[in-house]
Amino acid sequence: MSTTIDPADGTLAYDLDRAHVFHSWSAQAALKPFVIAGALGSTLWDYDGKEYLDFSSQLVNMNIGHQHPKVIQAIKDQADIITMVAPPHANLARGEAAQRILARAGSSFGSVFFTNGGADANENAIRMARLTTGRDKVLSTYRSYHGNTGAAVVATGDWRRVPNEYARGHVHFFGPFLYRSEFWAQTPEEECARALHHLERVIQAEGSSSIAAILLESVPGTAGVLVPPPGYLAGVRELCDKYGILLIFDEVMCGFGRTGEWFAFQGFDVVPDLITFAKGVNSGYVPIGGVVISETIAHEFDTQVFPGGLTYSGHPLAAASIVASMDAMADEGIIDNARMIGTDHLGPGLAELAAAHPLIGEVRGMGVFWALDLVSDPATRAPVSAAVIGELKGELMKRGLLPFAADNRIHVVPPCVITPDEVARALAIYDEAFTAVEAV
Incomplete structure (x- = not known):
């Protein structure tokens, strides 16, 4: 992490964004964008120095990781x-x-x-x-x-x-x-x-x-x-x-x-x-x-x-x-790493997560390309509400993971350079976040 970040710059970045930037796919008035100060590999941080695992790969594009x-x-x-x-x-x-x-x-x-x-x-x-x-x-x-x-x-x-x-x-x-x-x-x-x-x-x-x-x-x-x-x-x-x-x-x-x-x-x-x-x-x-x-x-x-x-x-x-x-x-064997991560770590880890949490109706994916299909009722497969997705995103962010959400799903899409240790940390965060949301 950079040692020169200044929280005042984060405030300025947020204020300039809300004053002048028009965001895609959004109603503008309610936006509260997350301000990113820097990133490296599979990790990014804000202007307060808090680190996050980037399990969004931004828009599922950061395959080689940040700042290679x-x-x-x-x-x-x-x-x-x-x-x-x-x-x-x-x-x-x-x-x-x-x-x-x-x-x-x-x-x-x-x-x-x-x-x-x-x-x-x-x-x-x-x-x-x-x-x-x-x-x-x-x-x-x-x-x-x-x-x-x-x-x-x-x-x-x-x-x-x-x-x-x-x-x-x-x-x-x-x-x-x-x-x-x-x-x-x-x-x-x-x-x-x-x-x-x-x-x-x-x-x-x-x-x-x-x-x-x-x-x-x-x-x-x-x-x-x-x-x-x-x-x-x-x-x-x-x-x-x-x-x-x-x-x-x-x-x-x-x-x-x-x-x-x-x-x-x-x-x-x-x-x-x-x-x-x-x-x-x-x-x-x-x-x-x-x-x-x-x-x-x-x-x-x-x-x-x-x-x-x-x-x-x-x-x-x-x-x-x-x-x-x-x-x-x-x-650097990055393609092979993505395949290994999916087969040996994300696939089995997400299956265990689904077995522990009834909110997860299905796990789908391969490599570093996965989705959790979230349901309010496993029998009918009725999708969860936007409110549940919002709560889950908040719990994940609170614990230091930047998620990718779409409709009733959480997409698990880290960079192809993600390590087994980082996946283990992320899986623990997902588990805690689902537990918190299901307890409400």
Whole structure:
């Protein structure tokens, strides 16, 4: 922790924020934002010097942890060389970043289109699919989040879509979610088969020749860490091939170590046509995202102009941070650590937590990507209220853990560099917090 923090700076930061900063997804008057003074690894602290385990990874993006020295140094070194190169020109950092990403994506992919973040990555993947197929419609699930730009937010399935439905050609369907099944399924096999049947019927009813792409989060994150049942993603791939539809995997949240793989889809033995990414590729140290493009689709634009671009596409500072982050992840075994933490520590520890606390209806996840589905009644699986989530967040913060909450869930999403000792501390904090809330 820094020894120079001044509580007066925390007061100033809070006052300036409330006076001048407009926050996303919020009614502004009631906000009381948590003020962060600094961070390192999996820990952050406030201006009073109190430390917190960051089990939110901010917005599930701090995969390599806070202030990784190799990434910080790479940004500084690039700043000494050149800080900005316009997209039409070539730049070494940009080229090396694309090379690193393609080396992990697989042999069927040939190029990377860089964006400023995940939402515009999905925008451009949709654009590529429509131009390549000559079709218009994009199918995505109701339990999904794809970003807050024109097409991305309409592709999103949750409540945020409804006041923003200005883009055309979007159709939604239900993906698999056995705990809250839409298909009266009792087993993962039933859920998979019925979800695929439902999807095929939607394709047929919408007219397969009108559908450009199916856009899926490989493991839906904000919707609840919905690990797909065995065979589901492969089944979607088969449907896409059957009807000439392109498959886009949104790996913005689940990619780059979050599930214990470089890309989440690589744990399910299936390959998409386009991959979108952001967040974990450089842990958001400098904003960047992109689309990983298959060789086949890339060649569609050898002579056809791609009608899209961004001023900061492949920004050198961001590109340098990608190179350093991916190299550090490989050299330091960070992907392997995330997988081990999930298998040996978080998975078993959260199962024990669920067994001890009736508020926890289900534990779902893999790697460092987990969700606790909280219920007021284990039999009916009725979700807990927002008030209960608020109480639980308060108890966790009081005990030194920064949580990530969504709807009736607590998402357990620490950095990929989290240690077994830190997980043990966190599990003890969760246990105490649940005990306190259940005692009320």
